[in-house]
Amino acid sequence: MSTRFDRLALLETFVRIAERQSLSGAARDLGTSQPSVSRQLAALENRLGVVLIRRTTHDVTLTPDGLELLADARRMLGEWEAIKDRHRKDDALMGTIRVIAPVALGQSLFIKSATHFMKDHPDVTIDWWLRDDAIRFAEEGCDCWLKIGSVPDDTLIVRELARVERLVVGTTECLAQHAGIDLEAMPWLTLGPFEGNRIELFDESGTPKTFAVTPKMASDNIFAVYEAAKQGVGIAIMPRWFVASDLEDGTLIDVAPNLRAARLPVNLALASGTRRPARVEQFCEAVQDYCDVHLRVDA
């Protein structure tokens, strides 16, 4: 019974059901009928001898077994894609890439890399989700996760893209206004997630110096901090790439050229598995190349 389904298709509809949290929704996505989806799910469960999805009339939830399968299914489907891609002579990529990136980086720096990539590959769609909270990689259907700082999930493959240099910047007006004042006593603009009221900077030799500051403004949004700094409200620690043009035209200046904040690693995480679809692989390379140019360690 039901031994004639395409097993990969079964996994495909299962993943779709899990993502849409609905059988009929998945059917619409897949361009088929709801009974067909229902049958396929039943067939998969029969083959594995496990209930994957607990379904009430209005609700659909994955069982622990289903959750476990979800990651495996996604990986296998990716590998099949990779097999297909591998034998394509023309390198016209297609399909969709799902990326999760931190908001700040995702709406400014990396989006440029992504748009370049889409221009180069017209048939590629990118799902570009910007989120700062920790993600559960196994549950989200994500091909590529950009993250600042370490990646907590050790089932993922991690590639370090860069370690961004961070420096203290402010306007000349602001500095003139507080001339002669200790760095610690300056009006600081701090970024929530990475700094508290204690700021640590390193001199050329790498020895740390901590400053206990009372921030004039604290924000969880780097653009807000950036704007405030440009308005001359205070000084802030900013990544060099973020303020590179401002440093060039003098809008902002390097307040403490001999002091630097700790470099923040920017990582790229991928689901494990030996092969990935060509579009994912090439996208990662493109991001990496972009970082090598725009986030180079000595830039």
Add this chain to the structure above:
Amino acid sequence: MSTRFDRLALLETFVRIAERQSLSGAARDLGTSQPSVSRQLAALENRLGVVLIRRTTHDVTLTPDGLELLADARRMLGEWEAIKDRHRKDDALMGTIRVIAPVALGQSLFIKSATHFMKDHPDVTIDWWLRDDAIRFAEEGCDCWLKIGSVPDDTLIVRELARVERLVVGTTECLAQHAGIDLEAMPWLTLGPFEGNRIELFDESGTPKTFAVTPKMASDNIFAVYEAAKQGVGIAIMPRWFVASDLEDGTLIDVAPNLRAARLPVNLALASGTRRPARVEQFCEAVQDYCDVHLRVDA
């Protein structure tokens, strides 16, 4: 057209064809008809848009694309098995495990581990191939490769099972016969693949001493060397596990207790991939456990 085949089944028949080097042979194995196999292969080639197997009337050869696919296909099929196994509540393993082992180890030490495993799991079949020559892992359909010395293929996952201690042994008669003679001048029985006419031994401090010997016998078979040593023909370097019982009952004795040959690593290699069938995983564990008991570093 032909979009209704089970893609994994397609891969399955492809692998079978590649292994049997024949369409009709694969058909016999799979319990189906030859035209069906022919159609499935054609369907797979159509889907990938590549010729996988060049077939004449009497000969069947894989194209480079086909060879490339072979490894990927095997991995994917293994992962599907793993998915199935993972959800089996009963831990009754089944299926067949293909193992390639060196002749000497495979016919004596490891075979015991394998038979134990088969007793524990009645529905598991083991293909037990003993070969000393280098194998092309990608081409052979092998789940688990036991090997002495390093594994040349870096696409494989390698686990070191043990580093076997090797010592110089001989009979008391043989020693008495050549009493007072230099170790170098003794009648040596050497094992081709690992020793030439220059033998290197290490003292307790680990400093090497080389001996230029003229072997009384050289063989590529450790059992031949072993028998010759037991007959008192000469002295030989033997792994401790191989002669453990002889050392206990005095049939052979440790000729140079302060000298040891270099420990030989025994490795277990697996095809890469994130998940393997439960039977493979458990077999590897069983082998590992067996080695920990019978090949422990200090034994």
Add this chain to the structure above:
DNA sequence: GGTGCTCATACGATCAACGTATAGCAATCT
């Protein structure tokens, strides 16, 4: 040159998966 094997193609037959239609059910709306 015959024989034995190979793989590819042609042709009905079968049967599994499809879509449509229906029943049952829960939550939300009126």
Add this chain to the structure above:
DNA sequence: AGATTGCTATACGTTGATCGTATGAGCACC
């Protein structure tokens, strides 16, 4: 509370893809 809407599971007839059998063609070995 009753009506409505959306959901999933089952029943049923149909379709069409895959199947096995039969056949054709080609190479190798005797």
